[in-house]
Amino acid sequence: MRYKAVSDKGKIRISNEDNYYLDQTVPFFMVADGMGGHAAGEVASNIAVKICSEYNIDKENPIKSLENLTNKINNNIIKTSQENQKYAGMGTTFAAVFIEENNLFYVNLGDSRIYIFRSLDNKLKKISKDHSLVAQMLRNGKITKDEAFNHPRKNIVTQALGIQKDLDIDSGQKNLKNEDIVLLATDGLTDMLRNSELENLMAAHNDNFDKLADELLNRALKYGGRDNITFILLSRDNN
Template identity: 80%
Template structure:
């Protein structure tokens, strides 16, 4: 398995409230984009990492186990928010994947994303569902994809871990081919680069993850780097 993880503060933010975690031995990967004042977002996304690092995934029932992990993170963030006033209202997005042989199991809450790049087709497919105001407008047919990309309210999430006890968790599974590439990303990357541009960059550098990661980060920064930028690229092949 190949993978590369990147997290950058970007050009505007005073702190990096994103976090990521990976355990290649399982293999398990996650990204989280924290939100909340006084660096509370960083605390929320760090709680997600801490819970993941201590969690024993049930590989006999991966989707259920990933959903339970998501709920556990949510409970821990809420508990911390209630215990410390300075952390009140903090939350985080959460996107995670577990891979078993040729099957990808995923869970998502918020507007970070999980993609699969089908190398045989040169196509990047978003498999997770965004929990955001604009995403719901797009699903309802009220706006176009182009309008969604440029919408002034695109960063308003309708769900995040730590904000409510009841969660509408997005989860599922997908079959992976040997040369497919999985991309987990916070919106600091996907708000800067359209799907087609991501496809072109991945196609050009899919055999060199170091260069691919550099190109993705550089492009997001060149377009303004308005948010923290965090992503993980991974593949089952060893090339």
């Protein structure tokens, strides 16, 4: 399995409240974008990492297992914020995948994203559903994709771990073909690069993850680097 993980605080933020975790032996990969004042977002995303590192995926029922993991992180963040006033209101997005043979199982909450790039036809498809105000407006036909990309309120999430008990978890399963590339990313990357640019870069450098990761990060920074930038590239092939 090939993979490459990148996390950068960007050009504007003082600290990096994003986090990621991976275990290629499972294989399991996740990204989290923390939010909250006084670096509480970093605490929330760290909680997500810690629980993921201690959790065993039930391979008999992986989607349910990923949903249980998501709820466990959510409850832990809520408990921590209730016990310490300085963490009140903290939360984190959460996007994670578990791979078994040619099956990808995923879970998502918030506006971090999961994509599959199909190298056979150089097409990139977002498989996760954004939980955000702008995504809701887009799904309801109130704005266009171009308007969504440039919308001044696109940073407002409608769901995040640690904010409420009841979650509208986005989860599912996709079939992976040979040489497919999976991309997990926080909005520090996807708010800077349009889908077409992500697709073109992945088509140009799908055989070299180091080069591809450098290009993705450099473009996000070039376009302003307004947020923390975290992403993971992974593929089942061994090129």
